[in-house]
Amino acid sequence: MTAAISRFPVPSLSDLPEDIRARIEATAAKSGFVPNVMLALAHRPDEFRAFFAYHDALMAKEGGLSKAEREMIVVATSAANQCQYCVIAHGAVLRIRAKNPLIADQIATNYRKADLTPRERAMLDFAMKVALSSHQIEDEDYILLLDHGFSREDCWDIAAIAAFFGMSNRLANSLAFRPNDEFYRMGRE
Structure with missing residues (x-):
């Protein structure tokens, strides 16, 4: 028996609007599988488009934060929000981007004991404050972030990534998104 990937109906690729189907197929061609989050969010095409537009604006852009640092933020805050999907999926991406098979597990378990630089620790301390107590910022x-070499734009990015994934974590948890089995193996060897 195959476990459901969402509490809501998951459309078939052939029933999706062309732009969404093309996006999903491009991701599958690159990764070798279709991430369940894409199929689950395709249930609502307009929201799929908005979600991935903002996701890409935060995660795929060039800037002062490396792509690995961006993934560190996602893994740490998703662990705090107990989002299995995002910890597993973004943990896989983090292992690959950091070229480190241990870092995602370390950050997900307790980022304060992970093998981080002082700069990365300051970044994650701030991201966690955004995720858990933003009213105290x-x-x-x-x-403190500026003292660690982050620019003001980097600070915005850290806050925006933590906030966006707070929303994503809540959606994934409430809709019961299931991580693909493939994610568990990625970047471990």
């Missing part, structure tokens, strides 16, 4: 939090 003060100018001093930004000063």
Whole structure:
């Protein structure tokens, strides 16, 4: 028996609008499988488009944060939000981008004990504050990031990634998105 990937109906690729089908097929061609989150979110095409437009604006752009650092934020905050899908899926991407088979598990379990640089630790401390107690953020939090070499735009990116994935975590948890089995093996060897 195959476990459901969402609490809601999952459309077949042939029933999707062309732009969404093309996006999913391009991802499958690159990764070798279709991430379940894409199929689950395709249940609502307009929201699929909006979700992935913002996702890409945050995660695929060039800037002061490396792609591995962006994934660190996702894994740490998703672990705090107990989002299995995002911890597993983005943990796989983090292992690949960091070229480190241990880092995702370390961050997901307790980022404070992970093998991080002081800069990465400051970044994750701030991201966790955004994820768990954003009402307590003060100018001093930004000063600390600037002291670690982040630009003001980097600070925005850290906050935006943590906030976006807070929404994503809540959606994935409430709709019961199931991570693909493939993610568990990626980047471990």
